[in-house]
Amino acid sequence: MGPGRFRIVMNILAFGIGNLGGPDLLIILLIVFVLFGAKKLPDLARSLGQSMNEFRKARQELDEERHNAGTQSTQPPPCQQVASVPSAQQANSASRVQ
Helix, strand or coil: CCHHHHHHHHHHHHHCHHHCCHHHHHHHHHHHHHHHCCCCHHHHHHHHHHHHHHHHHHHHHHHHHHHHHHHCCCCCCCCCCCCCCCCHHHHHHHHHHC
């Protein structure tokens, strides 16, 4: 990680989520409690957990697909032979014989 990238990461942490402490989180939780009420909080937490599980499953499936795609051979499957169509010359000679 270069010095420029390190500075960007530190700025994000200083001005973003990395600067939240205990009192800040307590105030945020109090606001959420007032907005949604005590009856809705368990439902919100349950739906958040289900969403996180779905995201984790989708990410694992994507990683698995990428891993399998990298291990499979890149050669296409062999072609099947197609029945040959008689040429115009063969059709003319067959009609003359009859």
